[in-house]
Amino acid sequence: MKYRESGMPPQDYWEALLDVALILDRFGFDAATGDVAELGCGYGTFTVPLARRIGGIVHAFDIDTEMIAHTRRRAAEAGLTNIRAAQRDVFADGFGLPDGVCDACLLFNILHSEAPVEMLREAQRVIRPGGTVTVIHWRSDIATPRGPSAEIRPLPEQILAWARDTGGLTAAEPSFLLPPWHYGVKLRKTA
């Protein structure tokens, strides 16, 4: 099932709203980072720059076959061989990766879904102990040009409460702003 309000505007417009390098820098992704799982890669906005900078593989999933084709095309154009992009309903079927194989999992603009705790649990499952679940979402304290409806748009505190509900994810640091429109939450796997 495609989760609620997960449609995308045209790529150029979407990507003009995100400072991708700042976001990846802020979470600390670098050559020492191993494999990463990404739920809902969309246009590959983060997938391709992430793959360029990490030592491992980006396992990118999206329910939309056009998004996967698009991400694969961008990866090929960039000459990257460390992206595995696959069509998958991650809500229904999970990532399909073994337990604990990833250093990190990206949940970017995802957690306004119908099942945030289940998605956090699945992210927790595929990362190693000490690994991170990295979350970005649209701010609610300012007017933003895109983003889900106010009623379902999570605050950082809500993300942290859902993380606690997993029983195995805790805040690695306080939440932070990712200008112009987003905030970030970095969670660490403790159990």
Ligand SMILES: C[S@@+](CC[C@H](N)C(=O)[O-])C[C@H]1O[C@@H](n2cnc3c(N)ncnc32)[C@H](O)[C@@H]1O
């Ligand atoms: C709002 S977009 C975010 C894309 C990307 N994370 C970003 O921030 O640029 C959400 C993406 O999640 C995908 N998606 C929705 N439901 C999904 C599901 N059940 N399994 C995997 N992907 C899903 C959509 O097709 C869409 O590409």
